[in-house]
Amino acid sequence: MDYTWNWSALWSLSLDGRLTYFETLLLGLAWTLATALSAFVLALLVGSLLGVMRSAPVAWMNRVGACFVELFRNVPLLVQMFLWYFVLPELLPDAAGDWLKQLPDAQFYTAVLCLGCYHGARVAEVVRSGLGSLSRGQGMAGQALGLTLPQTYRYVLLPMAYRIVVPTLTSEFLSTTKNTSVALAIGLVELTASARAMQEGTFQVFEAFAVATVLYLALNLVIVFLMRVLERKAQVPGYVSGHEKGGR
Amino acid sequence: MKKKGLLGAGICVLAAWVSLVNAQELEGTLKKVADSGSITVGHRDGGIPFSYYDDKQQPVGYAMDLCGKVVDAVKAKLGKPDLKVEYVPVTGTTRIPLLANGTIDMECGTTTNNAERQRQVAFSTTYFVAGVRIMAKKADHITSLQDLKGKTIVTPAGTTSVRLLNEANNKDDLGMRILSAKDNAEALLTVETGRAVAYVFDDVSLAGVIASSRSPEIWEIVGDALSVEPYGIMLRRNDAQFKALADETLGALYASGEINAIYDKWFLQPIPPRGILMNLPMSEQLKKVVAAPTDSADPQVYQ
Known part of the structure; x- marks a missing residue:
């Protein structure tokens, strides 16, 4: 290996003339975090809605839910990113398309929408399996009490299902964070794109990606830690084995 | 009998030693190539017309x-006409690690020689001088950066x-919004779909993008060159013998x-x-380099 290490390149001025390369990496981390958080919130909303639709005893809801899930989880994320960013504005009426193209930070909104739908489809499956793991008697009991179907979901089924699937949602959150790097393909300057920009500018490729790796790892460890706290709070005593001892 | 044999062996060793000294001890890449019997050329996949795939999926280009x-010269120098030549495609990100770890022995593409990069790699004599200029739709009648005030433009991430x-933005208060594209193809899509009004990059790359567009x-391509970008063959540092060749x-x-x-x-x-058709006659800057070859990274040298 004939490589010249130069960690001080991190402190040299980046191409924008104001920030050092290290600061641009932190800025990239901020965009990664913003994108991941927004996308995961969207994914939870979309996923909950679709998960309920797929489990509800209404045929057309099942079909719509299934179509959405299979479409979004079976098309590669990169392709979806391109479709949202480059193809969608062309399909809209001219005025709407132009508005979309001129929108400041369009890459960010597009990335959030794309990741939200992709991970929403996956969260839907998680929520559906959570609902499926409940005994049928719970839904029946709710209805016997005179609750409507939406009320049964709202007050009986979903509160239990969510608490059961928190550990699975943790992995989904981590995947969302890592998948934000795909957004560099539509020009979002998140952490990976910042590392690439530093590597192009200085040719110190290992330094740039080493720092990016550490930042990704740190971010995801923080997420894991926070989700563990949530898991402990949300666990249903006696429902999942091993939890009482804090085995997780 | 025994004495004669010893003498013969001695002469042989002496002759070998003399020829070795004459041939100059091989070092660095040339030694590696001589020992392994193969040389590996790194190339790009879409650097029209420098280094890209033709219709037979062979890397071709200027x-x-x-x-x-250069490979022919290596064959001649090592006296190995049947030296194996291998081709490995590289990207902007992989070219440095692959050169550093010895997977490729040189990179032939559109890599700009600049002072910052010389801390990591070396460059051969300059073989092309590009200038950063503006690509826009003829219908928009753009002639300079001033016309792009307040507009959205696109440029590849991490380039000069x-x-x-950014300097122009800060100095002349142009307020241009700068989108960053991953590569030429994405940048072209960005201007084609109207997300940006102009693509600012090396003029030769712009010519290639236009030639391959729909x-x-x-x-x-408009405006004066905002800077000069000397391209060279990228080599390992501290490899004087190979660079000299x-x-x-x-x-x-x-x-x-x-x-x-x-x-x-x-x-x-x-x-x-x-x-x-690129239709790009040799620039004055490149003519100067041809008249007086240089491997300098200093833009002033090419003005």
């Missing part, structure tokens, strides 16, 4: 032709263009005028795969 000459545009006639090879092509034929082949005549 830079590939020049590197071919980013620095130039409707080349609607585009134009590469420089000598290019220098000989320049001195003999053979460079003109190679240049015309790629920049003035139709090129594979679709017979597109």
Whole structure:
């Protein structure tokens, strides 16, 4: 290996003339975090809605839910990113398309929408399996009490299902964070794109990606830690084995 | 009898030693190539017309032709006409690690020689001088950066263009919004779909992008060059013997005028795969380099 290490390149001025390369990496981390958080919130909303639709005893809801899930989880994320960013504005009426193209930070909104739908489809499956793991008697009991179907979901089924699937949602959150790097393909300057920009500018490729790796790892460890706290709070005593001892 | 044999062996050793000294001890890349019996050329996949795939999926281009000459020189120097030549595609991100770890021995593409990069790699004599300019739709009548005030433009991430545009933004208060694209293809999509009004990058890359676009006639390259970008063959650092051979090879092509034929082949005549035409006569800057070869990274040298 004939490589010249130069960690001080991190402190040299980046191409924008104001920030050092290290600061641009932190800025990239901020965009990664913003994108991941927004996308995961969207994914939870979309996923909950679709998960309920797929489990509800209404045929057309099942079909719509299934179509959405299979479409979004079976098309590669990169392709979806391109479709949202480059193809969608062309399909809209001219005025709407132009508005979309001129929108400041369009890459960010597009990335959030794309990741939200992709991970929403996956969260839907998680929520559906959570609902499926409940005994049928719970839904029946709710209805016997005179609750409507939406009320049964709202007050009986979903509160239990969510608490059961928190550990699975943790992995989904981590995947969302890592998948934000795909957004560099539509020009979002998140952490990976910042590392690439530093590597192009200085040719110190290992330094740039080493720092990016550490930042990704740190971010995801923080997420894991926070989700563990949530898991402990949300666990249903006696429902999942091993939890009482804090085995997780 | 025994004495004669010893004498013979002695002469043999002496002769071998003399020839070795004459041939100059091999070191660095040349030694590696001599030992392994193969040389590996790194190339790009879409750097029209420098280094890209033709319709037979073979790497071709202006830079590939020049590197071919360097490979011929290596064969001659090592006395190995049957030296194996391997080709490995590289990207902007992989070219440094692959050169550093010895997977490729040289990179032939569109890599700009600048002072910052010279801390990591070395560059041969300059073989092309590009200038950063503006590509826009003819219908928009853009002539300079001033016309892009307050508009959205696109440029590849991490290139010198980013620095130039930011400087212009800060100095002249232009308020341009700068989108960053991953590569030429994405940048072209960005201007084609109207997300940006102009693509700012090396003029030769712009010419390649226009030539390969769906409707080349609607585009134009405008404005004075915002900077100069000398391209060279990227080599490992501290590898003087190999660099000297590469420089000598290019220098000989320049001195003999053979460079003109190679240049015309790629920049003035139709090129594979679709017979597109770059139509880019040799610039004054490159003519100066051909007259007086240099491997300098200093833009002033090329002005």
